[in-house]
Amino acid sequence: MRLLITGGAGFIGSNFVHYWLTNHPTDEVVVFDKLTYAGHLESLGDIKNNPHYSFIQGDIGSVEDVDKATEGIDLIVHFAAESHVDRSVIDPLLFVKTNVLGTANLLNVTKEKKISRFHHVSTDEVYGELRPEDPPFTEKSPFSPRSPYAASKAGSDHLVQAFFETYGLPVTISNCANNFGPYHDPEKLIPRFITNLLEGKKVPLMGQGAQSRSWLYVKDHSLAIDLIIQKGQLGETYCIGGEEKTNLETTKQILELMGLGIEMIEYVPERLGHDFRYALDSGKIASLGWRAEHDFSEWLKITIDWFKANEWWWKPLKEGRPIVDRVAQAKF
Numbered sequence: 001m002r003l004l005i006t007g008g009a010g011f012i013g014s015n016f017v018h019y020w021l022t023n024h025p026t027d028e029v030v031v032f033d034k035l036t037y038a039g040h041l042e043s044l045g046d047i048k049n050n051p052h053y054s055f056i057q058g059d060i061g062s063v064e065d066v067d068k069a070t071e072g073i074d075l076i077v078h079f080a081a082e083s084h085v086d087r088s089v090i091d092p093l094l095f096v097k098t099n100v101l102g103t104a105n106l107l108n109v110t111k112e113k114k115i116s117r118f119h120h121v122s123t124d125e126v127y128g129e130l131r132p133e134d135p136p137f138t139e140k141s142p143f144s145p146r147s148p149y150a151a152s153k154a155g156s157d158h159l160v161q162a163f164f165e166t167y168g169l170p171v172t173i174s175n176c177a178n179n180f181g182p183y184h185d186p187e188k189l190i191p192r193f194i195t196n197l198l199e200g201k202k203v204p205l206m207g208q209g210a211q212s213r214s215w216l217y218v219k220d221h222s223l224a225i226d227l228i229i230q231k232g233q234l235g236e237t238y239c240i241g242g243e244e245k246t247n248l249e250t251t252k253q254i255l256e257l258m259g260l261g262i263e264m265i266e267y268v269p270e271r272l273g274h275d276f277r278y279a280l281d282s283g284k285i286a287s288l289g290w291r292a293e294h295d296f297s298e299w300l301k302i303t304i305d306w307f308k309a310n311e312w313w314w315k316p317l318k319e320g321r322p323i324v325d326r327v328a329q330a331k332f
């Protein structure tokens, strides 16, 4: 089988490429990525000589680029997106262009070329936020996005579903919790905190850290997508949840695993429209046979060890970059 992985140079995409080549070594994997600030060929450096891997630089919004990249493709796994909520506060139109129009373009080419399968990767943020007493979201929860990022992903999910209903396009969708693991951009909470501490800096915790997130290790996410590709029902959505923690709990766990104390926390103002809580019910994906391989604290330790061992990867990414949540707060 020949797969096209859009956004394969990003965080989750690059982990998925490693996962797929390890677990399906006879398949051919083509990575298609624009290499924005979030795409790093270094994340795929160790497989660059693998004859089953190739890379095409291009834009999911370009008919010509997508047409070329989909030559001979059997399956598209669509990760490419603008993915950072704070950046969507600064530039919402870019998010609509990439996530909504880009996905529509990919779907259209998939339809024209009669590609056998399209799997769309999306987020729990399309469902909005939960209060402490609410049950977790399920696949049946109504969409209620609260940031330009979440709204653009909701738009892309609707388009994927509409191409299934209208044209019978062979699609599946997954909406997942916050991921963490290797090759995670140091702009995001867990890698930013780990790398700050490795550099002897404090960790900026928004508000009092009361917000709650459910955390999914990126390999467990790849396992879930693989299961959906093998066993999922066309036209169906699958929620992939993780372990729920408040941001303060996550921060304390990182500090403890790194042998540091709470004096390393610096409390900073809330982000605009900061969702209070996300949680997902993983019952449907569990019925396909999915479960996380390890618990949060075990995966967190593995993640910290990866960042300790791979300074060459994350250090250049932190240099000279503005801290985008501060930029967003200062601007609005």
Ligand SMILES: NC(=O)c1ccc[n+]([C@@H]2O[C@H](COP(=O)([O-])OP(=O)(O)OC[C@H]3O[C@@H](n4cnc5c(N)ncnc54)[C@H](O)[C@@H]3O)[C@@H](O)[C@H]2O)c1
Residues within 6 Å of the ligand: 006, 007, 008, 009, 010, 011, 012, 013, 032, 033, 034, 035, 036, 037, 038, 039, 040, 058, 059, 060, 061, 078, 079, 080, 081, 082, 083, 084, 098, 102, 121, 122, 123, 124, 153, 176, 177, 178, 179, 180, 185
């Ligand atoms: N990171 C998470 O915790 C999380 C949680 C839920 C869902 N998701 C979804 O998973 C997917 C991957 O997320 P991620 O964290 O790996 O994102 P990321 O920002 O790390 O990577 C996105 C990749 O897409 C590429 N890209 C951006 N615009 C493009 C374009 N126009 N054409 C081609 N490539 C383009 C970038 O270069 C980058 O390599 C996204 O669709 C995101 O919405 C992520």
